[in-house]
Amino acid sequence: MHASETPKNALFTSDFTRNPYPVYEKLRQSDPVVKVMLPNGQTGWLISTYEDAAAVLKDPRFIKDMTKFSGQEHPSVFSKNMLFSDPPDHKRLRGLVQKGFTPQRIESMRDHIQEIADRLLDAVSGKDHLNLIDDYAFPLPIIVISEILGVPTEDQDKFRVWSNSIIEASNQKMGEDVTRHMNEFIAYLKEWFAKVREQPGDDMISELVIAENQGDRLTEEELYGVVTLMIIAGHETTVNLIGNGVLALIEYPEQRKLLQDRPELIQGAVEEMLRYNGPVEFSTSRWASEDLEFRGQPFQRGDLVIVALDAANRDPAQFEDPDLFDITRGKSPHLAFGKGIHLCLGAPLARLEGEIAVNTLLRRFPDFALEGEIGDLEWRPGMIVRGVKEIPLRLS
Numbered sequence: 001m002h003a004s005e006t007p008k009n010a011l012f013t014s015d016f017t018r019n020p021y022p023v024y025e026k027l028r029q030s031d032p033v034v035k036v037m038l039p040n041g042q043t044g045w046l047i048s049t050y051e052d053a054a055a056v057l058k059d060p061r062f063i064k065d066m067t068k069f070s071g072q073e074h075p076s077v078f079s080k081n082m083l084f085s086d087p088p089d090h091k092r093l094r095g096l097v098q099k100g101f102t103p104q105r106i107e108s109m110r111d112h113i114q115e116i117a118d119r120l121l122d123a124v125s126g127k128d129h130l131n132l133i134d135d136y137a138f139p140l141p142i143i144v145i146s147e148i149l150g151v152p153t154e155d156q157d158k159f160r161v162w163s164n165s166i167i168e169a170s171n172q173k174m175g176e177d178v179t180r181h182m183n184e185f186i187a188y189l190k191e192w193f194a195k196v197r198e199q200p201g202d203d204m205i206s207e208l209v210i211a212e213n214q215g216d217r218l219t220e221e222e223l224y225g226v227v228t229l230m231i232i233a234g235h236e237t238t239v240n241l242i243g244n245g246v247l248a249l250i251e252y253p254e255q256r257k258l259l260q261d262r263p264e265l266i267q268g269a270v271e272e273m274l275r276y277n278g279p280v281e282f283s284t285s286r287w288a289s290e291d292l293e294f295r296g297q298p299f300q301r302g303d304l305v306i307v308a309l310d311a312a313n314r315d316p317a318q319f320e321d322p323d324l325f326d327i328t329r330g331k332s333p334h335l336a337f338g339k340g341i342h343l344c345l346g347a348p349l350a351r352l353e354g355e356i357a358v359n360t361l362l363r364r365f366p367d368f369a370l371e372g373e374i375g376d377l378e379w380r381p382g383m384i385v386r387g388v389k390e391i392p393l394r395l396s
Contacts, residue, residue, distance in 0.1 A: 007031060011046070012039050017379045020281070021323065024048055024311035033295045039383060044285075044304030045297070050319075050335070052295060053312035058340040062286040062305050065089070069287065069302050078166060078182075081225030083233075083284055083342065090341060093226060096211060096218065098345060100148060100204045106348040109144070113353055116143050117360040124395070130368070132391035136361070137242035138235070141353050145234030149227070150196075150203025158188070163232045167384055189224055204230070234346055240279030240387030241270070241354045246361065247377075247391065248276055250370050252325045259327055260366060263359050269327035270354045274336035275313045276325045281386035283307035283338060309335050310386060368393045 007026035010016055016023050027034065027048040036046045047053050056062055063086045067073060082093040099105075120139055124130050138160065146156050165181035193209055200206035208226060211218060218226075249256035259269050283306060288299040299305070313334045314322040337344035344350070361368070371392040378389045 008034055008036055011036055017381060018375070020310065021314055024308060024314060027308075028311065028315060033297045038304075038306070039381075042304055044306050045294075045299065047305065047307045048311035048315075050312040050315035050317060053307045053309065053335055054339055056286065056294075056305060056307055057283065057335065057338055057342070060086075061289050061292055063289045064284070064286060064342070066285070066287050066302075069289065078225050078228040080219070080222045081229040082345075083229055084225070087341070093218075093222065094345065096208060097204065097226060097230065100207075101345050101349060103348045106352055109349075110352060110356070113140070113144060113356050114360070116140055117356050118364075121360060121364045125364075128395055129371070130365070130393045130395055132246060132393050133239065133243055133387075133389065137239045137246075137357065137391075140242070140357055141235035141238035141350075144349070144353060145231060148204055148234070149230060150201055150205045151231075155188075158184075159231055162188075163236065166228065166232060167236065167382055185228075186224065189227060193220075193223060230346075233344065234349070236385050237279050237344070237346065238350045238353045238357075240385050241273060241350055242357045243387050243391055244277040244279060245270065245273035245354060245358055247370075247374060247388070248273055248325045249358075249362075251374060255325055255327050256362070259358075260362050263363070265327055266355045266359050267351075268329065269358065270351055271332045271334065272325060272327050272329050273354065273358075275319070275329075275332050275334035277386065278310050278313055278334070278336040279386060280336060280384060281308070281310045282383050283309055284384070306383075307335075309338070365393075365395050368395055370394075 007023050008031060010023045010026075027046070032047070032049045032052055034046055034048075035043060037043055047056050064084050065086050066084075068086070082090050082097075085093055117136075117140055120136050124135055130136065139156075142156050142159060145151075146153070146159070151159065162181050162185040165178045166185075192205070196206050196209045200210055205227065208218065208223060249259065255269075259265055286305040286307075288301055288303040288305060290301050292299050313319070313336060316322050318333070319329075337347040337350075371394050377391065380387050380389055
């Protein structure tokens with residue numbers, strides 16, 4: 001951040017995208033609850049301390065369904081899901097998919113996820129290079145969530161394009177490519193649901209469609225929303241957990257050696273990866289449901305509120321030496337998966353995939369090294385995920 005810039009003005013610049021943490025430090029000190037202009041032109045309140053972030057995430061006065069006060073329909077056909085709903089709709093929508101993500105069911109997938117990780121690394125065995133994102137961090141979770149949902153193998157690459165478009169649409173005006181991709185996705189889902197109604201399988205999409213047919217209140221648009229959320233949340237978080245986590249190990253070679261020597265530390269290591277440079281930088285939107293005061297600031301009904309999760313996770317009031325990456329930190333109350341009723345449903349799956357992916361990479365290619373410098377990597381733009389586009393690794 002340049003000396004002449006205020007923390008507020010330094011937000012969302014190219015320097016900020018590469019390394020937001022110096023700006024977050026200044027914000028926590030001077031403007032922990034501040035009104036800002038977001039990249040998409042909206043104005044909203046940005047929350048940056050841990051205590052305030054946790055309070056907002058749990059406060060029922062900050063709602064997710066903007067249609068309650070705007071008088072308008074959801075801005076996207078994909079918005080009708082539990083992430084953008086409030087009780088009682090939230091409980092109903094979340095309940096439809098919750099049984100697919102219980103800790104017991106996720107743990108039962110451990111051996112299969114290990115097979116997928118090994119198969120992906122087998123494909124680069126004998127090669128000198130690995131693009132961590134394209135060759136490993138992306139395909140692993142997209143294969144897993146696709147199998148859970150019932151997505152045909154040959155269609156999985158399409159979901160990457162569609163997922164990226166939906167995420168990019170969250171922080172910019174709808175471009176022609178984004179609109180086209182969304183229309184392609186809707187057409188695909190319509191055809192898919194029609195096939196499932198004729199011949200359901202034992203996958204989660206079949207369960208959802210059948211529930212709709214059996215008189216549940218799930219509408220076609222709710223089906224779009226729930227499926228889209230699971231596809232995006234089901235892989236985007238893990239892609240960037242793996243990518244950012246491996247970058248942290250490269251940045252802290254002594255921590256990498258410790259984990260290589262003691263792979264049983266992987267659970268704590270993943271929690272620290274989630275805290276240190278979390279894969280979801282900002283919470284999804286909330287709105288003030290009424291005129292209220294929060295930390296001395298006057299919020300008006302309909303005001304947009306965004307929580308900077310990665311800022312909260314580096315708050316020294318909550319974490320000792322927060323800018324250090326320490327896999328032995330111990331139990332961490334980080335907010336990488338949110339808090340309250342909207343706590344990420346897929347957190348157990350993301351954790352398991354991260355544990356397996358990182359330990360398998362360290363075991364199979366113990367001498368991998370980054371080609372180039374961390375500072376030269378290109379970070380993905382946007383207001384949701386935090387991750388780099390490519391991580392080129394030299395394997396030997």
